[in-house]
Amino acid sequence: xxxxxxxxxSKALADPNRIMIIKEVKKQNDALYxxxxxxxxxxxxxxxCHHLKQLTDTEILIPEKEGRYVKYxxxxxxxxxxxxxxxxxxxx
Amino acid sequence: xxxxxxxxxSKALADPNRIMIIKEVKKQNDALYxxxxxxxxxxxxxxxCHHLKQLTDTEILIPEKEGRYVKYxxxxxxxxxxxxxxxxxxxx
DNA sequence: TAGAAATATTTAAATATTTCGATAAATAAG
DNA sequence: CTTATTTATCGAAATATTTAAATATTTCTA
Numbered sequence: 001x002x003x004x005x006x007x008x009x010s011k012a013l014a015d016p017n018r019i020m021i022i023k024e025v026k027k028q029n030d031a032l033y034x035x036x037x038x039x040x041x042x043x044x045x046x047x048x049c050h051h052l053k054q055l056t057d058t059e060i061l062i063p064e065k066e067g068r069y070v071k072y073x074x075x076x077x078x079x080x081x082x083x084x085x086x087x088x089x090x091x092x
Numbered sequence: 093x094x095x096x097x098x099x100x101x102s103k104a105l106a107d108p109n110r111i112m113i114i115k116e117v118k119k120q121n122d123a124l125y126x127x128x129x130x131x132x133x134x135x136x137x138x139x140x141c142h143h144l145k146q147l148t149d150t151e152i153l154i155p156e157k158e159g160r161y162v163k164y165x166x167x168x169x170x171x172x173x174x175x176x177x178x179x180x181x182x183x184x
Numbered sequence: 185t186a187g188a189a190a191t192a193t194t195t196a197a198a199t200a201t202t203t204c205g206a207t208a209a210a211t212a213a214g
Numbered sequence: 215c216t217t218a219t220t221t222a223t224c225g226a227a228a229t230a231t232t233t234a235a236a237t238a239t240t241t242c243t244a
Contacts, residue, residue, distance in 0.1 A: 003111045011106035015202085019095045022181050030183045034221060044204050049222060051202090068211050068220045074183045083175050089114050091122045091166045107232085126191060136234045141192060143232090160190045160241050 001085040009082050012058040017041055018051050022074065025061065030073035093177040101174050104150040109133055110143050114166065117153065122165035 012018060024040055025032040037048050052072070055061040060079070061072045104110060116132055117124040129140050144164070147153040152171070153164045 003115070004108065007106055007108050007111055010102045014099055014103035014106045016096065016099050017202095019099055019181075023095070026181060026183050035219090043202095045221080046205080046223080047203050053222085065221095070221065074181070076182050079178055079182055083178055086171055086175055086178075089118060089166070090168050090171055091118050109232095127189090135232095137191075138193080138235080139233050145192085157191095157240095162191065 001081045003085070006082060006085045008058050009060065009078070012054050012060055015051065015054075017043060017047075018055055021048075021051060021055065022060065025072055025074050032072045033069050034072075035069070093173045095177070098174060098177045100150050101152065101170070104146050104152055107143065107146075109135060109139075110147055113140075113143060113147065114152065117164055117166050124164045125161050126164075127161070 013022075020041055021032070021037060024037065028036065034048070034052065037052075038045065041048060043051075052061065052063075056063050056072075058078075059075050062075050064071045064073065105114075112133055113124070113129060116129065120128065126140065126144065129144075130137065133140060135143075144153065144155075148155050148164075150170075151167050154167050156163045156165065
């Protein structure tokens with residue numbers, strides 16, 4: 001992974017609300033809906049939308065449209081690539 | 093790892109200059125000096141100092157004073173803990 | 185001890201991010 | 215077709231981050 005990409009993923013993970021959202025995706029087993037987040041995070045709907053956009057722009061979350069709803073799944077392989085990048089930084 | 097801690101590590105990694113610094117620590121085999129960075133990164137001395145502070149505050153880098161100099165080493169075990177946290181986010 | 189060199193701190197400006205209210209767009213339900 | 219519901223976008227305010235000049239601190243060397 002390019003370090004520019006790793007930087008962007010790091011930035012997307014650098015917020016407590018976005019980490020909460022990712023945790024919730026896991027809890028809901030890759031089937032998190034936008035409106036579920038309202039119940040969990042004390043932010044306005046536009047703010048939640050903004051955080052989701054950062055997570056989907058970086059492809060950490062993969063959105064899938066289902067009628068009026070959007071379902072989010074975690075991009076496990078991207079996380080793996082990011083982990084590989086972190087391993088590559090380590091000294092031996 | 094607490095997610096507050098993971099958030100802080102993410103934030104510290106969310107900058108191209110700081111990633112460059114970490115890469116340079118690896119290149120120099122855990123023996124990076126402050127003044128070496130001047131040669132690599134086009135930033136003022138106070139800015140470099142500020143970035144190093146973020147990396148040491150989060151304990152990503154471990155500073156060791158050597159007379160007038162400060163030598164930096166990567167905290168490999170913290171990176172491992174951060175990687176474990178990332179694994180824990182993954183869906184199965 | 186005085187001067188030089190390396191690193192740290194303070195302060196302020198520029199830029200970026202976060203947040204929310206208002207509003208728009210898309211689709212479902214009646 | 216009209217209305218309600220879900221998600222997205224715009225615009226503006228509040229907050230945080232990045233940067234560098236000026237200055238301070240620490241320690242080496244002559």
